[in-house]
Amino acid sequence: MKSVVIERPEVLRVQERERPQPTAGQVRVKVRYASICGSDVHIWHGHNPFARYPRVIGHEFFGVIDAVGEGVDAARLGERVAVDPVVSCGHCYPCSVGRPNVCSALQVIGVHLDGGFSEYALAPSGNAYKLPESIPDRLASLIEPFTIAANITAFLNPTGQDIALVYGAGPMGLTAVQVLKGVYGVKQVIVTDRLPERLAMAQDNGADRVINNSEISLAEQLAGIQPTLIIDAACHPSILPEAIALASPAARIGLLGFSGDTCAITQQSLTSKELSLFTSRLNSRRFPQVIEWINQGHIQPAKLVTHTLPLSQIEQAMTLFEKQPRTCCKVIIEMD
Ligand code: NAI
Ligand code: MN
Ligand code: ZN
Numbered sequence: 001m002k003s004v005v006i007e008r009p010e011v012l013r014v015q016e017r018e019r020p021q022p023t024a025g026q027v028r029v030k031v032r033y034a035s036i037c038g039s040d041v042h043i044w045h046g047h048n049p050f051a052r053y054p055r056v057i058g059h060e061f062f063g064v065i066d067a068v069g070e071g072v073d074a075a076r077l078g079e080r081v082a083v084d085p086v087v088s089c090g091h092c093y094p095c096s097v098g099r100p101n102v103c104s105a106l107q108v109i110g111v112h113l114d115g116g117f118s119e120y121a122l123a124p125s126g127n128a129y130k131l132p133e134s135i136p137d138r139l140a141s142l143i144e145p146f147t148i149a150a151n152i153t154a155f156l157n158p159t160g161q162d163i164a165l166v167y168g169a170g171p172m173g174l175t176a177v178q179v180l181k182g183v184y185g186v187k188q189v190i191v192t193d194r195l196p197e198r199l200a201m202a203q204d205n206g207a208d209r210v211i212n213n214s215e216i217s218l219a220e221q222l223a224g225i226q227p228t229l230i231i232d233a234a235c236h237p238s239i240l241p242e243a244i245a246l247a248s249p250a251a252r253i254g255l256l257g258f259s260g261d262t263c264a265i266t267q268q269s270l271t272s273k274e275l276s277l278f279t280s281r282l283n284s285r286r287f288p289q290v291i292e293w294i295n296q297g298h299i300q301p302a303k304l305v306t307h308t309l310p311l312s313q314i315e316q317a318m319t320l321f322e323k324q325p326r327t328c329c330k331v332i333i334e335m336d
Helices: 038-044 137-156 171-182 196-204 218-222 239-246 267-271 287-295 311-323
Strands: 002-008 011-016 026-035 061-068 080-083 120-124 128-130 163-167 188-193 209-212 229-232 252-255 276-279 305-310 330-334
Touching: 002 311, 011 311, 026 080, 026 137, 038 311, 061 120, 061 137, 080 137, 128 287, 137 171, 137 229, 137 252, 137 276, 137 287, 137 305, 137 330, 163 171, 163 239, 171 188, 171 196, 171 229, 188 196, 196 209, 209 218, 218 239, 229 239, 239 252, 239 267, 305 311, 311 330
Parallel strands: 163 188, 163 229, 188 209, 229 252, 252 276, 305 330
Antiparallel strands: 002 011, 026 061, 026 120, 026 330, 061 080, 080 128
8 A cells, every 4th residue: 555654754755555454443444535734744844742753644534444353343344434543541540531632641643653644544443433424525534623623612612702813724723713603603703814815714714803913913903802712723832921911801712732932921911810721632532523513514624625636746735735825724635
Protein backbone atom coordinates (compact mmCIF):
# COMPACT_ATOMS: atom_id res chain seq x y z
CA MET A 1 0.00 0.00 0.00
CA LYS A 2 1.02 3.64 -0.45
CA SER A 3 1.52 5.66 2.74
CA VAL A 4 2.64 9.22 3.45
CA VAL A 5 5.56 8.85 5.84
CA ILE A 6 7.41 11.58 7.67
CA GLU A 7 10.71 9.78 8.12
CA ARG A 8 12.15 12.51 10.29
CA PRO A 9 11.47 16.26 10.48
CA GLU A 10 11.32 17.82 6.97
CA VAL A 11 11.52 14.45 5.16
CA LEU A 12 8.17 13.51 3.60
CA ARG A 13 7.91 10.45 1.35
CA VAL A 14 5.13 8.50 -0.28
CA GLN A 15 6.31 4.98 0.50
CA GLU A 16 5.25 1.52 -0.51
CA ARG A 17 4.53 -0.31 2.75
CA GLU A 18 3.12 -3.66 3.74
CA ARG A 19 -0.60 -3.65 4.39
CA PRO A 20 -1.03 -3.82 8.20
CA GLN A 21 -3.01 -6.65 9.81
CA PRO A 22 -5.58 -5.76 12.47
CA THR A 23 -4.78 -7.21 15.89
CA ALA A 24 -7.38 -8.12 18.54
CA GLY A 25 -10.04 -5.45 18.87
CA GLN A 26 -8.89 -3.54 15.79
CA VAL A 27 -10.41 -2.84 12.42
CA ARG A 28 -8.55 -2.08 9.21
CA VAL A 29 -9.96 0.78 7.16
CA LYS A 30 -9.48 1.10 3.43
CA VAL A 31 -9.12 4.85 3.39
CA ARG A 32 -11.06 6.79 0.74
CA TYR A 33 -10.68 10.41 1.80
CA ALA A 34 -8.59 12.24 4.36
CA SER A 35 -8.07 15.91 5.16
CA ILE A 36 -5.05 17.99 6.06
CA CYS A 37 -4.76 19.65 9.46
CA GLY A 38 -2.20 22.11 10.81
CA SER A 39 -0.81 19.38 13.03
CA ASP A 40 0.14 17.27 9.98
CA VAL A 41 2.22 20.20 8.75
CA HIS A 42 3.73 20.61 12.23
CA ILE A 43 4.79 16.94 12.32
CA TRP A 44 6.34 17.34 8.87
CA HIS A 45 8.42 20.31 10.02
CA GLY A 46 9.32 18.77 13.39
CA HIS A 47 7.20 21.24 15.40
CA ASN A 48 4.89 18.78 17.11
CA PRO A 49 6.32 17.87 20.52
CA PHE A 50 4.20 14.67 20.70
CA ALA A 51 5.21 13.14 17.36
CA ARG A 52 7.44 10.07 17.04
CA TYR A 53 9.26 9.33 13.76
CA PRO A 54 9.01 7.71 11.29
CA ARG A 55 5.26 8.31 11.22
CA VAL A 56 2.42 7.83 8.76
CA ILE A 57 0.54 11.09 9.33
CA GLY A 58 -3.17 11.92 8.98
CA HIS A 59 -5.78 11.87 11.74
CA GLU A 60 -8.80 13.09 9.74
CA PHE A 61 -9.91 10.20 7.55
CA PHE A 62 -12.79 8.18 6.23
CA GLY A 63 -13.04 4.77 4.63
CA VAL A 64 -14.57 1.33 4.62
CA ILE A 65 -13.74 -1.47 7.07
CA ASP A 66 -12.04 -4.19 5.02
CA ALA A 67 -10.61 -6.47 7.74
CA VAL A 68 -11.31 -7.07 11.43
CA GLY A 69 -9.11 -8.42 14.22
CA GLU A 70 -9.98 -11.09 16.77
CA GLY A 71 -13.07 -10.28 18.82
CA VAL A 72 -14.52 -7.78 16.32
CA ASP A 73 -17.85 -8.68 14.73
CA ALA A 74 -17.30 -9.66 11.08
CA ALA A 75 -20.63 -7.96 10.33
CA ARG A 76 -18.66 -4.71 10.44
CA LEU A 77 -16.86 -5.57 7.19
CA GLY A 78 -17.95 -3.07 4.54
CA GLU A 79 -19.10 -0.44 7.04
CA ARG A 80 -18.47 3.19 6.04
CA VAL A 81 -16.63 4.71 8.97
CA ALA A 82 -15.02 7.89 10.24
CA VAL A 83 -12.19 7.25 12.69
CA ASP A 84 -11.75 9.04 16.01
CA PRO A 85 -7.96 9.43 16.35
CA VAL A 86 -8.06 9.54 20.19
CA VAL A 87 -6.87 6.19 21.54
CA SER A 88 -7.12 5.89 25.32
CA CYS A 89 -6.44 3.26 28.00
CA GLY A 90 -9.93 3.23 29.51
CA HIS A 91 -8.93 2.96 33.17
CA CYS A 92 -6.79 5.94 34.25
CA TYR A 93 -8.29 8.90 36.13
CA PRO A 94 -9.15 11.04 33.06
CA CYS A 95 -10.61 8.02 31.26
CA SER A 96 -12.72 7.17 34.33
CA VAL A 97 -14.27 10.65 34.34
CA GLY A 98 -15.12 10.68 30.64
CA ARG A 99 -12.03 12.55 29.45
CA PRO A 100 -10.20 9.96 27.30
CA ASN A 101 -8.80 12.79 25.20
CA VAL A 102 -6.37 13.55 28.04
CA CYS A 103 -5.77 9.89 28.98
CA SER A 104 -2.54 9.42 30.94
CA ALA A 105 -1.42 7.05 28.17
CA LEU A 106 -2.99 9.01 25.29
CA GLN A 107 -2.09 7.90 21.78
CA VAL A 108 -3.34 9.84 18.81
CA ILE A 109 -3.63 8.11 15.43
CA GLY A 110 -1.46 10.04 12.98
CA VAL A 111 0.72 11.44 15.77
CA HIS A 112 1.78 8.63 18.15
CA LEU A 113 0.40 5.84 15.93
CA ASP A 114 0.38 5.44 12.14
CA GLY A 115 -2.42 7.40 10.55
CA GLY A 116 -4.77 7.81 7.64
CA PHE A 117 -2.71 9.38 4.83
CA SER A 118 -2.38 5.85 3.61
CA GLU A 119 -4.37 3.38 1.55
CA TYR A 120 -5.06 1.38 4.72
CA ALA A 121 -5.07 2.31 8.40
CA LEU A 122 -5.71 0.49 11.68
CA ALA A 123 -7.89 1.67 14.56
CA PRO A 124 -9.52 0.19 17.65
CA SER A 125 -12.98 -0.92 16.54
CA GLY A 126 -14.63 1.43 19.05
CA ASN A 127 -12.93 4.37 17.33
CA ALA A 128 -14.51 3.59 13.95
CA TYR A 129 -17.95 5.23 13.79
CA LYS A 130 -20.49 4.00 11.27
CA LEU A 131 -21.87 6.82 9.15
CA PRO A 132 -25.39 7.40 7.90
CA GLU A 133 -25.87 7.54 4.12
CA SER A 134 -26.65 11.26 4.47
CA ILE A 135 -22.96 12.04 5.01
CA PRO A 136 -21.12 11.83 1.68
CA ASP A 137 -17.73 10.06 1.51
CA ARG A 138 -15.82 13.17 0.49
CA LEU A 139 -16.96 15.20 3.51
CA ALA A 140 -16.69 12.51 6.17
CA SER A 141 -13.08 13.25 7.14
CA LEU A 142 -14.29 16.68 8.33
CA ILE A 143 -16.15 15.15 11.26
CA GLU A 144 -12.90 15.20 13.27
CA PRO A 145 -12.24 18.96 13.06
CA PHE A 146 -15.84 19.61 14.07
CA THR A 147 -15.32 17.44 17.16
CA ILE A 148 -12.77 20.04 18.33
CA ALA A 149 -15.50 22.68 18.21
CA ALA A 150 -17.94 20.26 19.84
CA ASN A 151 -15.52 19.66 22.68
CA ILE A 152 -14.75 23.28 23.49
CA THR A 153 -18.35 24.44 23.16
CA ALA A 154 -19.46 21.67 25.54
CA PHE A 155 -17.34 23.37 28.20
CA LEU A 156 -18.53 26.87 27.28
CA ASN A 157 -22.22 26.01 27.25
CA PRO A 158 -23.30 28.66 24.70
CA THR A 159 -26.82 30.09 24.83
CA GLY A 160 -29.00 32.22 22.60
CA GLN A 161 -28.18 35.34 24.57
CA ASP A 162 -24.41 35.12 24.20
CA ILE A 163 -22.35 37.59 22.26
CA ALA A 164 -19.51 35.36 21.11
CA LEU A 165 -16.09 36.44 19.91
CA VAL A 166 -13.95 34.00 17.94
CA TYR A 167 -10.27 34.76 17.37
CA GLY A 168 -9.01 33.29 14.11
CA ALA A 169 -10.93 32.30 10.98
CA GLY A 170 -8.89 29.23 10.15
CA PRO A 171 -10.47 25.78 10.11
CA MET A 172 -10.74 25.78 13.91
CA GLY A 173 -12.38 29.19 14.15
CA LEU A 174 -14.76 28.42 11.28
CA THR A 175 -15.96 25.12 12.74
CA ALA A 176 -16.53 26.94 16.03
CA VAL A 177 -18.59 29.61 14.24
CA GLN A 178 -20.76 26.99 12.55
CA VAL A 179 -21.38 25.20 15.84
CA LEU A 180 -22.11 28.39 17.80
CA LYS A 181 -24.65 29.54 15.21
CA GLY A 182 -26.08 26.30 13.82
CA VAL A 183 -26.19 24.16 16.95
CA TYR A 184 -26.49 26.61 19.83
CA GLY A 185 -28.26 29.52 18.11
CA VAL A 186 -25.91 32.12 19.58
CA LYS A 187 -27.36 35.56 18.97
CA GLN A 188 -24.25 37.28 17.71
CA VAL A 189 -20.97 35.71 16.64
CA ILE A 190 -18.12 38.13 15.96
CA VAL A 191 -14.96 36.84 14.28
CA THR A 192 -11.61 38.57 14.18
CA ASP A 193 -8.69 37.76 11.90
CA ARG A 194 -5.97 39.63 10.04
CA LEU A 195 -6.73 38.29 6.57
CA PRO A 196 -9.75 39.71 4.72
CA GLU A 197 -10.14 36.49 2.72
CA ARG A 198 -10.39 34.47 5.93
CA LEU A 199 -12.95 36.94 7.28
CA ALA A 200 -15.00 36.45 4.12
CA MET A 201 -14.93 32.69 4.85
CA ALA A 202 -16.12 33.46 8.38
CA GLN A 203 -19.12 35.34 6.96
CA ASP A 204 -19.85 32.44 4.66
CA ASN A 205 -19.72 30.11 7.67
CA GLY A 206 -22.30 32.16 9.57
CA ALA A 207 -20.46 34.96 11.40
CA ASP A 208 -22.70 37.95 12.10
CA ARG A 209 -19.86 40.43 12.17
CA VAL A 210 -16.20 40.26 11.17
CA ILE A 211 -13.40 42.50 12.38
CA ASN A 212 -9.98 42.87 10.80
CA ASN A 213 -7.61 43.59 13.70
CA SER A 214 -4.46 44.00 11.58
CA GLU A 215 -4.42 47.80 11.71
CA ILE A 216 -7.02 49.03 14.19
CA SER A 217 -7.16 47.28 17.54
CA LEU A 218 -10.01 44.94 18.31
CA ALA A 219 -10.83 46.90 21.48
CA GLU A 220 -11.30 50.09 19.47
CA GLN A 221 -13.50 48.40 16.89
CA LEU A 222 -15.64 46.64 19.49
CA ALA A 223 -16.34 50.09 20.96
CA GLY A 224 -17.42 48.84 24.36
CA ILE A 225 -19.18 45.64 23.28
CA GLN A 226 -18.24 43.03 25.89
CA PRO A 227 -18.32 39.46 24.54
CA THR A 228 -19.87 36.97 26.95
CA LEU A 229 -18.17 33.96 25.34
CA ILE A 230 -14.73 33.97 23.70
CA ILE A 231 -12.93 31.22 21.79
CA ASP A 232 -9.26 31.62 20.99
CA ALA A 233 -8.77 29.71 17.74
CA ALA A 234 -5.80 31.83 16.64
CA CYS A 235 -3.73 30.81 19.66
CA HIS A 236 -1.06 33.48 19.82
CA PRO A 237 -0.02 33.92 23.47
CA SER A 238 -0.84 37.65 23.30
CA ILE A 239 -4.53 36.88 22.78
CA LEU A 240 -5.50 35.61 26.24
CA PRO A 241 -4.65 38.87 28.08
CA GLU A 242 -6.61 40.83 25.46
CA ALA A 243 -9.58 38.44 25.65
CA ILE A 244 -9.66 38.79 29.44
CA ALA A 245 -9.65 42.58 29.16
CA LEU A 246 -12.45 42.61 26.56
CA ALA A 247 -14.70 40.00 28.20
CA SER A 248 -17.98 40.79 29.90
CA PRO A 249 -18.22 40.03 33.60
CA ALA A 250 -19.29 36.38 33.98
CA ALA A 251 -17.93 35.53 30.52
CA ARG A 252 -16.40 32.19 29.60
CA ILE A 253 -13.17 31.91 27.64
CA GLY A 254 -12.09 28.80 25.72
CA LEU A 255 -8.47 28.14 24.78
CA LEU A 256 -7.22 25.74 22.10
CA GLY A 257 -3.56 26.70 21.81
CA PHE A 258 -0.40 24.73 22.54
CA SER A 259 2.18 27.53 22.57
CA GLY A 260 4.98 27.05 25.07
CA ASP A 261 5.52 30.79 25.41
CA THR A 262 4.42 32.65 28.50
CA CYS A 263 1.75 35.33 28.57
CA ALA A 264 1.12 37.76 31.39
CA ILE A 265 -2.24 37.79 33.14
CA THR A 266 -3.19 38.85 36.65
CA GLN A 267 -5.50 37.16 39.13
CA GLN A 268 -7.39 40.43 39.42
CA SER A 269 -8.21 40.59 35.71
CA LEU A 270 -9.89 37.18 35.95
CA THR A 271 -11.40 37.26 39.44
CA SER A 272 -12.82 40.76 39.39
CA LYS A 273 -15.11 39.71 36.52
CA GLU A 274 -15.39 36.11 37.77
CA LEU A 275 -14.34 34.82 34.36
CA SER A 276 -14.26 31.12 33.59
CA LEU A 277 -11.32 29.80 31.62
CA PHE A 278 -11.61 26.45 29.83
CA THR A 279 -9.06 24.57 27.80
CA SER A 280 -9.92 21.86 25.31
CA ARG A 281 -7.77 19.22 23.63
CA LEU A 282 -8.98 17.03 20.75
CA ASN A 283 -12.34 15.47 21.65
CA SER A 284 -13.88 13.23 24.27
CA ARG A 285 -16.07 10.80 22.29
CA ARG A 286 -17.85 13.52 20.36
CA PHE A 287 -18.03 11.74 16.98
CA PRO A 288 -21.66 10.60 17.47
CA GLN A 289 -22.75 14.13 18.33
CA VAL A 290 -21.05 15.68 15.28
CA ILE A 291 -22.38 12.94 12.99
CA GLU A 292 -25.87 13.79 14.26
CA TRP A 293 -25.34 17.53 13.74
CA ILE A 294 -24.35 16.94 10.11
CA ASN A 295 -27.22 14.50 9.65
CA GLN A 296 -29.65 17.13 10.99
CA GLY A 297 -28.17 19.89 8.80
CA HIS A 298 -27.01 22.02 11.76
CA ILE A 299 -23.46 22.26 10.40
CA GLN A 300 -22.14 22.29 6.82
CA PRO A 301 -18.70 20.70 6.41
CA ALA A 302 -18.73 21.46 2.67
CA LYS A 303 -18.26 25.17 3.45
CA LEU A 304 -14.73 24.50 4.70
CA VAL A 305 -13.45 22.64 1.64
CA THR A 306 -11.45 24.67 -0.86
CA HIS A 307 -9.32 21.98 -2.57
CA THR A 308 -9.24 18.26 -3.36
CA LEU A 309 -5.99 16.58 -4.45
CA PRO A 310 -4.85 12.97 -4.92
CA LEU A 311 -2.58 11.22 -2.40
CA SER A 312 0.28 11.30 -4.92
CA GLN A 313 0.27 15.12 -4.65
CA ILE A 314 0.41 15.19 -0.87
CA GLU A 315 3.48 17.42 -0.67
CA GLN A 316 1.92 20.03 -2.98
CA ALA A 317 -1.33 19.76 -1.00
CA MET A 318 0.42 20.30 2.33
CA THR A 319 2.45 23.20 0.94
CA LEU A 320 -0.70 24.84 -0.43
CA PHE A 321 -2.42 24.37 2.93
CA GLU A 322 0.52 25.87 4.79
CA LYS A 323 1.46 28.76 2.50
CA GLN A 324 -1.86 29.96 1.03
CA PRO A 325 -4.19 30.76 3.94
CA ARG A 326 -5.94 33.42 1.85
CA THR A 327 -7.24 30.93 -0.68
CA CYS A 328 -7.00 27.62 1.12
CA CYS A 329 -8.96 26.26 4.04
CA LYS A 330 -9.58 22.50 4.17
CA VAL A 331 -7.80 20.29 1.63
CA ILE A 332 -9.28 16.87 0.96
CA ILE A 333 -6.90 14.08 -0.03
CA GLU A 334 -8.43 11.53 -2.35
CA MET A 335 -6.87 8.07 -2.42
CA ASP A 336 -5.64 7.32 -5.93
P1 NAI B 1 -4.87 28.55 11.10
O1 NAI B 1 -3.47 28.97 11.21
O2 NAI B 1 -5.40 28.08 9.80
O3 NAI B 1 -5.84 29.70 11.60
C1 NAI B 1 -5.48 30.67 12.52
C2 NAI B 1 -6.09 32.00 12.07
O4 NAI B 1 -5.84 32.96 13.07
C3 NAI B 1 -5.45 32.52 10.77
O5 NAI B 1 -6.48 32.81 9.83
C4 NAI B 1 -4.69 33.76 11.22
O6 NAI B 1 -4.71 34.79 10.24
C5 NAI B 1 -5.48 34.17 12.47
N1 NAI B 1 -4.72 34.94 13.45
C6 NAI B 1 -3.43 34.77 13.86
N2 NAI B 1 -3.12 35.66 14.83
C7 NAI B 1 -4.24 36.41 15.04
C8 NAI B 1 -4.56 37.48 15.93
N3 NAI B 1 -3.65 37.96 16.78
N4 NAI B 1 -5.81 37.98 15.87
C9 NAI B 1 -6.72 37.49 15.01
N5 NAI B 1 -6.48 36.50 14.17
C10 NAI B 1 -5.25 35.96 14.18
O7 NAI B 1 -5.04 27.39 12.22
P2 NAI B 1 -6.24 26.39 12.58
O8 NAI B 1 -6.04 25.09 11.90
O9 NAI B 1 -7.56 27.06 12.45
O10 NAI B 1 -5.91 26.14 14.12
C11 NAI B 1 -5.92 27.22 15.04
C12 NAI B 1 -5.20 26.85 16.30
O11 NAI B 1 -5.89 25.81 16.97
C13 NAI B 1 -3.75 26.35 16.13
O12 NAI B 1 -2.92 27.08 17.02
C14 NAI B 1 -3.80 24.91 16.52
O13 NAI B 1 -2.63 24.50 17.17
C15 NAI B 1 -4.96 24.88 17.48
N6 NAI B 1 -5.63 23.59 17.51
C16 NAI B 1 -5.99 23.10 18.74
C17 NAI B 1 -6.65 21.92 18.84
C18 NAI B 1 -7.06 21.43 20.17
O14 NAI B 1 -7.61 20.33 20.25
N7 NAI B 1 -6.86 22.16 21.24
C19 NAI B 1 -6.97 21.11 17.66
C20 NAI B 1 -6.62 21.72 16.41
C21 NAI B 1 -5.96 22.92 16.36
MN1 MN C 1 -7.30 17.94 12.90
ZN1 ZN D 1 -6.65 6.47 30.17
